[in-house]
Amino acid sequence: MTANLRRRKLFSRLFEILCGLAVVIALIPLAMILFYVIKEGAGALNWDFFTRMPKPVGETGGGMANAIVGTLILIGIAALFAVPIGGICGVHLAEYPSTKFSSVVRFAADVLNGVPSIVVGIFAYGLVVLPVKRFSAIAGGVALGFLMIPIVVRTTEELLRLVPGGLREGALALGATRGRAVFGVIVPAALPGILTGILVALARVAGETAPLLFTALNNRFWSTSLTQPIASLTVQVYTYAQSPYDDWHRQAWAGAFLLVMIILTLSIAARLAVRRLERMNRP
Amino acid sequence: MNLVLEPESKIAAPRMAPIQMNDIQTESKISVRDFDFFYGPLQVLHGISLEIPAQKVTALIGPSGCGKSTFIRSINRMNDIITDARASGTITIDGKDVYGGDTDVVELRRKVGMVFQKSNPFPKSIYDNVAYGLRIGGMRNKRQMDEIIERSLTRAALWHEVKDRLHASALALSGGQQQRLCIARALAVDPEILLMDEPASALDPIATSKIEELIYELKDNYTIVIVTHNMQQAARVSDRTAFFMLGKLIEYADTNAIFMNPREKMTEDYVTGRFG
Amino acid sequence: MRRSSDDRKFRLGTGAFAAVVLLIVVGIGFELTRQSMLSITKFGLKFWTTSTWDPVSGDFGALPFIWGTLYSAILALLLATPIALGIAIFISELSPRMLRQPLAYLTDLLAAIPSIVYGLWGVFVMVPFVRKLEVATPDALKQFPLFKGPPLGVGMLAAALILAVMVIPFSSSVAREILKNVPSTQREAAYALGATRWEAIKVAIGFGKSGIIGAVMLGFGRALGETIAVTMVIGNSPQVTASLFKPQYTMAAVIANEFTEAADELYLHALIEIGLLLFIITVGVNMISRLLIWSMKRRVVAPIVVPVIEEATA
Numbered sequence: 121m122t123a124n125l126r127r128r129k130l131f132s133r134l135f136e137i138l139c140g141l142a143v144v145i146a147l148i149p150l151a152m153i154l155f156y157v158i159k160e161g162a163g164a165l166n167w168d169f170f171t172r173m174p175k176p177v178g179e180t181g182g183g184m185a186n187a188i189v190g191t192l193i194l195i196g197i198a199a200l201f202a203v204p205i206g207g208i209c210g211v212h213l214a215e216y217p218s219t220k221f222s223s224v225v226r227f228a229a230d231v232l233n234g235v236p237s238i239v240v241g242i243f244a245y246g247l248v249v250l251p252v253k254r255f256s257a258i259a260g261g262v263a264l265g266f267l268m269i270p271i272v273v274r275t276t277e278e279l280l281r282l283v284p285g286g287l288r289e290g291a292l293a294l295g296a297t298r299g300r301a302v303f304g305v306i307v308p309a310a311l312p313g314i315l316t317g318i319l320v321a322l323a324r325v326a327g328e329t330a331p332l333l334f335t336a337l338n339n340r341f342w343s344t345s346l347t348q349p350i351a352s353l354t355v356q357v358y359t360y361a362q363s364p365y366d367d368w369h370r371q372a373w374a375g376a377f378l379l380v381m382i383i384l385t386l387s388i389a390a391r392l393a394v395r396r397l398e399r400m401n402r403p
Numbered sequence: 404m405n406l407v408l409e410p411e412s413k414i415a416a417p418r419m420a421p422i423q424m425n426d427i428q429t430e431s432k433i434s435v436r437d438f439d440f441f442y443g444p445l446q447v448l449h450g451i452s453l454e455i456p457a458q459k460v461t462a463l464i465g466p467s468g469c470g471k472s473t474f475i476r477s478i479n480r481m482n483d484i485i486t487d488a489r490a491s492g493t494i495t496i497d498g499k500d501v502y503g504g505d506t507d508v509v510e511l512r513r514k515v516g517m518v519f520q521k522s523n524p525f526p527k528s529i530y531d532n533v534a535y536g537l538r539i540g541g542m543r544n545k546r547q548m549d550e551i552i553e554r555s556l557t558r559a560a561l562w563h564e565v566k567d568r569l570h571a572s573a574l575a576l577s578g579g580q581q582q583r584l585c586i587a588r589a590l591a592v593d594p595e596i597l598l599m600d601e602p603a604s605a606l607d608p609i610a611t612s613k614i615e616e617l618i619y620e621l622k623d624n625y626t627i628v629i630v631t632h633n634m635q636q637a638a639r640v641s642d643r644t645a646f647f648m649l650g651k652l653i654e655y656a657d658t659n660a661i662f663m664n665p666r667e668k669m670t671e672d673y674v675t676g677r678f679g
Numbered sequence: 680m681r682r683s684s685d686d687r688k689f690r691l692g693t694g695a696f697a698a699v700v701l702l703i704v705v706g707i708g709f710e711l712t713r714q715s716m717l718s719i720t721k722f723g724l725k726f727w728t729t730s731t732w733d734p735v736s737g738d739f740g741a742l743p744f745i746w747g748t749l750y751s752a753i754l755a756l757l758l759a760t761p762i763a764l765g766i767a768i769f770i771s772e773l774s775p776r777m778l779r780q781p782l783a784y785l786t787d788l789l790a791a792i793p794s795i796v797y798g799l800w801g802v803f804v805m806v807p808f809v810r811k812l813e814v815a816t817p818d819a820l821k822q823f824p825l826f827k828g829p830p831l832g833v834g835m836l837a838a839a840l841i842l843a844v845m846v847i848p849f850s851s852s853v854a855r856e857i858l859k860n861v862p863s864t865q866r867e868a869a870y871a872l873g874a875t876r877w878e879a880i881k882v883a884i885g886f887g888k889s890g891i892i893g894a895v896m897l898g899f900g901r902a903l904g905e906t907i908a909v910t911m912v913i914g915n916s917p918q919v920t921a922s923l924f925k926p927q928y929t930m931a932a933v934i935a936n937e938f939t940e941a942a943d944e945l946y947l948h949a950l951i952e953i954g955l956l957l958f959i960i961t962v963g964v965n966m967i968s969r970l971l972i973w974s975m976k977r978r979v980v981a982p983i984v985v986p987v988i989e990e991a992t993a
Contacts, residue, residue, distance in 0.1 A: 124540065124541040124898070125507065125509060125510060126510070126862070128539070128541075128875050128878070129509070129875055130904045131875070131877060132875035132876045132877035132878065135774055135877045135880075136876065136877065138765060138771070139766070139768045139769040139773055140763040140765050140769055141765070142762045142763075142764075142765025142964070143766050143769050143770075143771065143782060143786075144759065145764055146763075146786060146789065146847050146848075146851075147785060147786075147832050147843075147856050149789070149844045150785065150788060150789050150792075151795070152800070153792060153796065153800045156798070156803070156804055157796060157799075160803075170905055192787040201968055204696070205696055205699050205700065206774065207701070208692075208693050208696035208697075209696045209697040209699070209700050209801055209891045210691070211693050211696075212690075212694050212696065213697065215689075215690075215693065215962065216690065221694065221697070224701065225697045225698070225700055225701050225970075228700055228701045228704040228705075229700055229732040230965070230969055231704050231962055231965060231966065232700065232703060232704050232959055233965075234705075234897075234900050234904075234962065234964075235704075235904070235958060235959060235961060236903070236904025236905070236931055236958075236961055237904070237906065237907065237936055238904070238931050238934055238954070238957075239707065239711070239904070239957055239958045239961075240707070242710075242711060242714070242934070242938075242954045243707045243710055243711070244704065244712045245938075246711075246713075246714050247706075250714075250769035259858035266703060268702070269700060270700075273700060276972055298685050298686045298688070298689040298690075299685065299689045299692070300690070312983065323791070324791075325797070326793075327792075327793025327794065327795065328762075328793070328794070329793070329794060329795045329906075329907045330794070330907055330931070330935055333935055333938065333939065334938045334939050354793065354795050357795050358795055358798070358907065358911075359798065360750075360793075361798065361802055361803075361911065362911070370802070372799060373799065376795065376799050379793055379795070379796060379955075380792065380793075380796055383791055383792075383793065384788075384791070385790070387791050388970065390687040390783070399696070424823065433949055479871065481867065481870060481871060484866075484867075484870060486775075486776060509873050509875055510873070511873075512870060512873040513872070516872075517871035519864060519867065519868070521864060523862070523864040523865055523867065523868040524868075524885055525865065525882060525885070525886070527885075527980075528745075535872060536872040536873060539872070539873070539874055539875075539878050540873070565693035571794065584870070588868075588872065589871070589872065592872060592873060593790070594775070598875070614764065
């Protein structure tokens with residue numbers, strides 16, 4: 121073997137090792153974050169956390185019951201808002217995939233996906249908060265809904281495209297209108313996957329903080345009113361984390377743990393469901 | 404010789420030494436003995452034995468899936484890239500075992516060039532494509548590179564068409580030109596053997612005949628093994644022909660003999676178009 | 680005839696919803712401009728070049744925020760890109776088949792962690808660590824502007840590190856897709872010419888160059904817009920400095936922190952104008968990135984070379 125060849129092979133080996141190292145380097149923060157969240161958070165989770173309200177500044181104890189409920193309400197509003205719009209948009213893109221209009225819309229959805237969440241928050245502020253001069257749960261839900269829309273659009277379109285075209289033709293041949301064929305036959309066929317996609321989108325927006333800061337704001341008290349500011353896990357954790365109180369720090373970790381657990385569960389469930397669907401769709 | 408067709412249509416390979424009608428003086432460049440090849444549990448080559456003569460064109464023919472591509476890729480160990488692939492038996496080039504412990508694969512592939520069915524130029528200039536093998540081999544001298552590149556492109560019958568636009572993108576060439584570029588690229592590293600896996604199958608008749616002319620000219624300097632599903636091409640271009648079927652070597656002889664006077668019935672059926 | 684009017688109703692009906700999505704994007708740009716008019720008209724271009732940020736006297740200049748955003752994002756990119764590419768190469772070219780899915784899943788998990796959790800970890804784990812690093816910096820290095828500053832822990836370095844971790848999965852997964860789409864015939868050609876494994880990988884990267892640049896830019900866009908994790912570790916002090924140690928401020932962070940404090944309209948409009956710029960920059964970066972990736976995918980699916988049916992891996 122010539123010296124040149126030996127050198128090239130050495131280099132090749134070296135770079136292969138470096139790539140493996142890159143994987144290890146990336147997994148270290150992942151492991152650390154999960155470790156700390158579990159270590160600090162799991163221990164701080166107790167019954168109080170789920171059932172009590174935040175205590176006044178300086179007092180220890182209490183929980184995040186209002187924030188947990190608040191997050192659920194917010195993502196509920198987001199879903200109500202984003203699923204119809206994103207879903208039907210996805211239907212249009214799947215049914216008319218190659219028109220210029222569809223390309224533009226698809227592009228717009230991609231753009232929306234990349235808009236920083238805080239900017240979307242400003243938009244929701246201008247749209248929902250400013251006109252009524254009041255922060256509200258609706259404003260927060262709408263902001264989250266905007267963030268959800270691109271994901272719902274993309275998932276819906278992809279899954280509808282996977283449904284075999286014969287289904288639509290069969291329905292039309294039986295005399296169904298286009299709308300009936302699509303919404304009655306094709307969408308139901310793709311529904312499990314679409315629902316999974318929606319779950320993934322919900323998981324994502326459940327973890328958002330920035331757009332809620334000036335739409336839903338936060339609320340120390342129990343509130344389920346849609347027209348009032350509402351507490352949320354993320355903003356509560358954010359507030360607590362920046363405070364000087366140890367007990368609040370402890371609760372912040374607990375909140376983070378809960379968030380990560382929710383997101384992890386949803387994400388694993390979605391992965392499993394997607395894999396099962398893929399296996400079903402491949403003959 | 405009678406062939407017995409077994410119920411599952413497995414072809415019993417003739418258990419005799421490969422036929423060499425003449426040229427006992429011609430050295431074997433490539434010598435294959437009892438070569439088996441497996442993709443995982445599936446055996447795709449069974450006991451292949453043949454001698455490939457130097458500076459001649461040897462064609463491998465046979466129906467789709469008969470293993471000829473797998474065989475040719477075993478010669479330069481391109482199959483190594485595939486996971487779960489296993490080989491047994493020997494292939495020697497100039498007496499040296501290709502799968503031997505002291506054979507360096509990278510060095511082997513410089514010595515044994517390969518041209519693929521679908522031409523695959525890099526998205527670089529014509530010059531950079533041909534220079535690729537030289538550059539990774541460590542050549543820096545520009546004048547030397549220029550000379551070799553001109554020589555390779557000339558040998559591939561492409562020089563006159565591209566000499567004024569060496570720095571244009573290779574992808575701007577026609578299909579036939581791209582394939583000749585790939586041949587030039589392979590020639591640049593000065594191989595002794597050229598393996599060609601259906602090099603003209605994706606080309607139109609004019610481009611194909613240009614490639615065939617090229618092969619005829621190249622054999623003076625290189626040992627060429629060509630896989631082709633086009634029997635007329637094999638008849639036109641090659642000196643020896645090997646007929647493969649279901650992973651077994653059925654017959655191997657001078658091209659004339661294979662096509663005019665095949666010894667095995669399977670061979671006769673194939674070359675007369677009764678199947679395949 | 681009935682059929683086509685049904686069709687038309689369907690098309691228009693669903694199209695209306697699709698148009699809403701389009702309107703939202705356009706609406707954001709429009710609304711942001713409208714809500715920052717006061718600031719735009721008062722300060723004009725000076726807004727982008729001055730550093731005073733004085734809510735009391737109503738004098739606003741956004742330069743420190745632009746600086747902080749760009750500096751942190753670029754640093755994050757420098758740190759994240761080699762790792763993201765290394766991961767992409769490892770998963771798509773080097774790793775044993777069995778490991779591919781789990782490794783891909785693990786890197787994607789990094790993307791699923793919410794920003795606030797990164798921030799929490801950043802504040803309580805990373806910042807103390809960075810502070811130790813800063814304290815341990817030899818005095819000789821501390822002379823350089825890059826390392827000048829109080830060892831607070833919070834600052835540009837902590838922000839860059841956290842952003843880098845957050846950006847890695849985005850660039851990596853797109854780069855992985857790109858590499859998967861490079862036709863195997865390219866690598867085969869390299870191997871047949873006697874290339875080593877790394878040399879063959881370089882050929883694949885060369886083929887997918889524009890797509891990979893797109894992947895990197897996608898990460899850049901992500902880093903530009905990140906808010907919560909950054910504001911928790913960057914120190915939130917508006918200054919233009921090259922120092923890694925000094926606390927700085929980003930566009931997203933100042934909006935997050937001061938929006939609800941903004942007492943008068945001009946203040947609010949100034950903040951929203953910053954949001955407008957952030958919008959324009961991130962949309963621009965995203966568009967360029969998508970263009971690069973799209974052009975790359977097109978080259979593979981409809982190559983100029985002789986067509987062979989290749990499995991579409993969308």
